[in-house]
Amino acid sequence: MREVRVFAPATVANVAVGFDILGFAIDRPGDEIVARLNPDFTGVRITAITGTGNKVLPMDTEKNTAGVAAQRLLEHLGMGSTGIELEIHKKMPFGSGLGSSAASAAGAAVAVNELLGSPLSREAILYFTVQGEEVADGSFHADNVAPCLVGGITLIRSNESLDVHHLPVPEGLHVAVVHPEIEILTRDARAVLSDQVPLATAIRQMGSLASFITALYTNDISLLGRSLHDHMVEPQRKQLIPGFDAVKAAALQRGALGCSISGAGPSIFAICDSGYLAQSVGQGMQAAFRELGTDSQLYVSPINQRGVEILSVTG
Ligand code: HSE
Numbered sequence: 001m002r003e004v005r006v007f008a009p010a011t012v013a014n015v016a017v018g019f020d021i022l023g024f025a026i027d028r029p030g031d032e033i034v035a036r037l038n039p040d041f042t043g044v045r046i047t048a049i050t051g052t053g054n055k056v057l058p059m060d061t062e063k064n065t066a067g068v069a070a071q072r073l074l075e076h077l078g079m080g081s082t083g084i085e086l087e088i089h090k091k092m093p094f095g096s097g098l099g100s101s102a103a104s105a106a107g108a109a110v111a112v113n114e115l116l117g118s119p120l121s122r123e124a125i126l127y128f129t130v131q132g133e134e135v136a137d138g139s140f141h142a143d144n145v146a147p148c149l150v151g152g153i154t155l156i157r158s159n160e161s162l163d164v165h166h167l168p169v170p171e172g173l174h175v176a177v178v179h180p181e182i183e184i185l186t187r188d189a190r191a192v193l194s195d196q197v198p199l200a201t202a203i204r205q206m207g208s209l210a211s212f213i214t215a216l217y218t219n220d221i222s223l224l225g226r227s228l229h230d231h232m233v234e235p236q237r238k239q240l241i242p243g244f245d246a247v248k249a250a251a252l253q254r255g256a257l258g259c260s261i262s263g264a265g266p267s268i269f270a271i272c273d274s275g276y277l278a279q280s281v282g283q284g285m286q287a288a289f290r291e292l293g294t295d296s297q298l299y300v301s302p303i304n305q306r307g308v309e310i311l312s313v314t315g
Contacts, residue, residue, distance in 0.1 A: 002315035003036040004114045008107030008308045010092050010299070011099035012177060012269045013143040015153070016230040016260035017209040023099075023143040023263075024153040025304035026175060029092035031100070032311070033066060033107035035115045038083040044070040044112075045083070051090035062135075064088075065101040066108035069132025073109050073125060077116065084112060095183035097267035102144030105132030110149065110308040122149045122307065126162055137186035137264075144263060151307035153216065169303045170219045174275040176256070176282030178247065179267040180289050180296040184240055189264035193236055204231045221257065221273050228258020228271060241266045243292040250288040254281045275300060 009030040013023040038045075046059045046067050061067030066088050074080055086108055094100045109125045109132065129145040146154040146164045157163040197205075208227050215224035238244040241261065247268050251259035255277055256270035268285060272278040282298040289296045 008103040013263035026301035032089040034087035035111035069105040072128040097263035099144035101136035174278035186264040225257035
C-alpha cells in the first residue's frame with residue numbers, strides 16, 4: 001500500500017516582537033508522521049503513537065491534532081471514503097514551546113496531501129493544519145503551523161483570514177533554543193495574559209515589530225538586535241519559567257542579539273549572528289539553568305527554510 005513518511009520541524013512562535021503573528025522553523029527537533037492508504041476502512045485512523053514517554057496522546061482522530069488536520073483535508077477534497085492510517089512518532093517534548101502539536105498537525109496534513117498525489121499547495125493546506133492545532137490549545141493561530149509547513153520566518157497579517165507572508169532571513173542567522181525540563185501548557189500560558197495593553201506598551205511594541213521587519217529586509221543585524229524586545233507578553237509570562245531572567249542575562253552577556261520565550265514557553269530562544277556564537281550562547285543559557293538545579297536540552301540551528309520534508313514515498 002502507498003505510504004508517505006515526513007519530518008515536521010519544531011518552530012519558535014512569537015519571536016519576542018510578534019505575539020501570535022510571527023514564527024520561524026528550526027532544523028531539529030521535529031516529529032515524524034507516516035500516512036498509509038488502507039482500503040479496509042474509510043476516513044483517518046491513528047494506528048500508532050510513539051515517543052510520548054509517560055504521556056498519553058489521544059488515538060481518537062477527532063481529539064488528536066494530527067488526526068483532525070488529516071481528516072479535514074480529506075473531507076475538503078471530497079475523499080471521505082478513502083481510508084488512511086496515520087502513525088505519529090513524537091520526537092520532541094510536549095508543552096515545550098517548540099510547536100509540538102503544530103508539527104504533528106502540519107506533518108499529517110502534508111503526508112496525507114502527498115499520499116493523495118499532492119492536489120493542494122502548502123499554503124492551501126494551512127487552514128486544515130490550524131484547525132488541527134486548535135484541538136490542542138483551543139485557539140486559532142498559525143504562528144507555529146505556518147513556519148512549520150513552509151519553513152523560514154513567517155508573518156501572519158491575519159489569523160482569521162490566514163494571510164501569511166514569508167520574510168527574508170539575513171545570512172548567518174542562527175538560534176539557540178534551550179528547553180528546561182518544565183512543562184507549560186499553551187492553554188495555561190494564555191490564561192495568564194491580560195486582554196488589556198496600555199497604550200505606551202503598544203507603542204513600544206509596534207516600534208519593535210516594525211523595526212524587526214525593517215531589519216530583516218535591510219539585513220541590518222544591529223537594528224535586529226535593538227528590535228528584539230517583548231514589552232507585552234514576556235513580562236507577564238516569565239514568572240512561569242523559574243530562572244528566566246538569569247538565563248536571558250546569560251544569553252545577552254555572551255553576545256546574543258536578542259532572547260525571549262519561545263512560543264508559550266518554557267523553552268527560551270536566543271538569536272545570534274553565527275552558529276558558533278549560538279552554540280556558546282546556548283551553553284551559557286544551560287549553565288544558568290543548571291545553577292538553579294534545572295536540566296535542559298539545547299538545540300542550535302539556522303532558520304530552517306524547508307518546512308515539512310517528505311522523507312520517503314513507497315507503493
Ligand atoms: N502564539 C502562541 C502563544 C504560540 O504564545 O500562546 C503557542 O502556541
